[in-house]
Amino acid sequence: MDLPALWLSLRLAAITTLLLFVVGVPIAYWLASTRSRFKPVVEALVALPIVLPPTVLGFFLLLSMGSNGPLGQLSEGVFGRPLAFTFEALVIASVLYSLPFAVQPIAVAFAAVDRGLIEASWTLGTSRLRTFARIMVPLSRGGLIAGGVLAFAHTLGEFGVVLMVGGNIPGVTRTLSMAIYDDVQALDYGSATLTAVFLLVVSFFALVLTYAGQGRVAAAWRTT
Amino acid sequence: MGGRRVRLLLLGGAVLATTVLVAAVTVGPLATVAGGSQELSIAAAADLKFAMDELVGVYQQDHPNTEITVTYGSSGTFFAQLGQGAPFDLFFSADESYPMRLEDQGIAVKGSTFPYAIGRIVVWVPNGSALDVKVNGLEVLLDPAARHIAIANPEHAPYGKAAVAALEYAGLYEQVKDRLVLGENVAQAAQYAESGSADVGIIALSLALAPTLADQGTYWEIPADYHPEIDQGAAIISASKAQAAAKDFASFMQSPAARAVMQRYGFVLPGEG
Numbered sequence: 317m318d319l320p321a322l323w324l325s326l327r328l329a330a331i332t333t334l335l336l337f338v339v340g341v342p343i344a345y346w347l348a349s350t351r352s353r354f355k356p357v358v359e360a361l362v363a364l365p366i367v368l369p370p371t372v373l374g375f376f377l378l379l380s381m382g383s384n385g386p387l388g389q390l391s392e393g394v395f396g397r398p399l400a401f402t403f404e405a406l407v408i409a410s411v412l413y414s415l416p417f418a419v420q421p422i423a424v425a426f427a428a429v430d431r432g433l434i435e436a437s438w439t440l441g442t443s444r445l446r447t448f449a450r451i452m453v454p455l456s457r458g459g460l461i462a463g464g465v466l467a468f469a470h471t472l473g474e475f476g477v478v479l480m481v482g483g484n485i486p487g488v489t490r491t492l493s494m495a496i497y498d499d500v501q502a503l504d505y506g507s508a509t510l511t512a513v514f515l516l517v518v519s520f521f522a523l524v525l526t527y528a529g530q531g532r533v534a535a536a537w538r539t540t
Numbered sequence: 541m542g543g544r545r546v547r548l549l550l551l552g553g554a555v556l557a558t559t560v561l562v563a564a565v566t567v568g569p570l571a572t573v574a575g576g577s578q579e580l581s582i583a584a585a586a587d588l589k590f591a592m593d594e595l596v597g598v599y600q601q602d603h604p605n606t607e608i609t610v611t612y613g614s615s616g617t618f619f620a621q622l623g624q625g626a627p628f629d630l631f632f633s634a635d636e637s638y639p640m641r642l643e644d645q646g647i648a649v650k651g652s653t654f655p656y657a658i659g660r661i662v663v664w665v666p667n668g669s670a671l672d673v674k675v676n677g678l679e680v681l682l683d684p685a686a687r688h689i690a691i692a693n694p695e696h697a698p699y700g701k702a703a704v705a706a707l708e709y710a711g712l713y714e715q716v717k718d719r720l721v722l723g724e725n726v727a728q729a730a731q732y733a734e735s736g737s738a739d740v741g742i743i744a745l746s747l748a749l750a751p752t753l754a755d756q757g758t759y760w761e762i763p764a765d766y767h768p769e770i771d772q773g774a775a776i777i778s779a780s781k782a783q784a785a786a787k788d789f790a791s792f793m794q795s796p797a798a799r800a801v802m803q804r805y806g807f808v809l810p811g812e813g
Contacts, residue, residue, distance in 0.1 A: 382624030397779075398625030483626045485581060486609035501612070501727040502589060503734055503752045 317510045320487045321495040328403070328491060329471040332410040336418040336467045337460075339411065344419050344463075345448070348426035363416045370413065374480025377409050381481060401483035406491070409481050410471045418467040425459020426452060462526045469522035473515055577605035580785045581627060583618045584610050585634035585772065586692070586725035587659055587699055590750035591805040592632070598801060599792050606785055614725035616696020622647055622777065629780035630789060632772070634659065634726070635698035639775035648775035649783075656793050657807035659770035660745040661702050662759035664733055671740055673760040678706070680740060681716045689719050690738035692726040698770060699726035703742035705767035733757070745806035772807075 347359060365373060381387045381399035387408075391399040399405045429452055437447040453460065475493040482489030484498070492511055499508035584592045589612050596608045615633040622631060622642060631648065633639050636655065642648035663678055665671045671680040681689055692700030700722065707713040721737075723729030726744050733741030734756055748759045774793070776786045792798055799809055 378624060384624075388625065397627070400624045401621065401626040483621050484611050484613065485627070486611065488627075490611075498612070501586070501725070501731050503731060 318495040321490050321492050325472050325492040328406055328410055329468045331407055332414060332471045333464055333468045335411050340418040340422060344422035344426055347423040362419050365413050366416050370476025371480060374477040377481045381405050400481055401489060403488055405481050406478060406489055409477045413474055413477050414467045414470045417470045418463040421459045421462040425456035429455045465522045465526050469519050577607055578782055578785055579607045580629050580782050582610045582630045583628040584612050584632040585615045586612045586727035587634055587744035587746050588632055589727045591746050594801050595798055598797055614697040628777055629782045629786045630776055632774040634772050636771045636773035639773045642775055647778060649778050652776040653773050655771055655773050655810040657772045657802055659772055660806060661742055661762050662745050662748050664741045664743050664748050664757055664759040666736060666757040673758055677760045678710050681712055686739045688721045688738040689716055690721050690723055690729040690732035690741035692729045693722040697725050699744050702767040702770050706762050709766045749806045
């Protein structure tokens, strides 16, 4: 198996998951508590990567991160190089691509927390942040774990977006799925099989972990 | 399963996940370059897949401090990616026009394009195929057993362009065009044929001669005058920070050792006629 690719994919998935917690938890909190009439619009935007073909997302990202795109120009100005075909480009793409997989289970778990408990906490003078940390988070643990595991596993296996913005550079943007694609073209079926089985096993256990711990939350998520 | 066991499982999973997370975020890329060595990133046309692997091996025997990574794909895809700022140092195209156009756009170093090989294409069938390419040549494509014919995508792969040109020259294109399956590049076309997904492929001679494919099937060389000559050119990329290493590898390609490897893979070399 392609070890640099394995390591790259693990790093990508780990960094993406961490960033998704930073970005996704506030979005999930807003979605779970808002009565705004724009909620369906935001929900649709978050869920878009589920139905959008990865090549479409990848194409738009490539245009915006390439030498002539706005993000690419920004990066050129700040770091002196375009953004496309870098590890950072993969991180940005993965955060967008895996966003619904983190946000949806977390939002469902937040929404399932008894509103009465939260309001009781507020009326007792506990701050919103403290209420969130002491009541919301522990009661939504299942959804948070599910969101993290699904985002991690989904990023580990992405292909179409990576193909468009990554350029398949060994050690920089060649992820595990790209390594499989390359191995098959190089007729190295042994290595392709090993990597493919590895991803299969990881995906399976990610789901087992998700369902074993949070049957209730995962089931609720399935019906959304 | 008891609640305690589930909790243990979850705890174990959480510890493992945290370890990976922390390690992944804090430790950098696995292949960090040691002091004094440098990296050279090559984009190479897919027909070079096996030849270039070998060439890099030969080069690194004399240059252990140069860390070379090669990405294979279709020349047209690389052309597009380089236009978007893809960070390659050296581009080995399967034609001459892509490197020339990159020079015109200032993306490749002016005057750096050099011819390094002339390619050939073959009709290839896997062992045990009902199609006898040795006897019938391109005519096997008219056989009903040739249900799918793999070629590289002529839109952006020079070897695909050459395949279509040869089919047109032989007057077969109209009859077979509905049975063509397009690989992203010529190595994928070869994989389609090798795996039996396609019954026959029009692929690079260099791939047919590669050790992994050589004993998997038989081929018939399409005469060179069936298609415009596949003049393959390479160029150094302007934005590369490894200009000296790129130049050095480019001159290595003209060395007797490199030429011997290229010849073994069926390439005609520039200056040999």
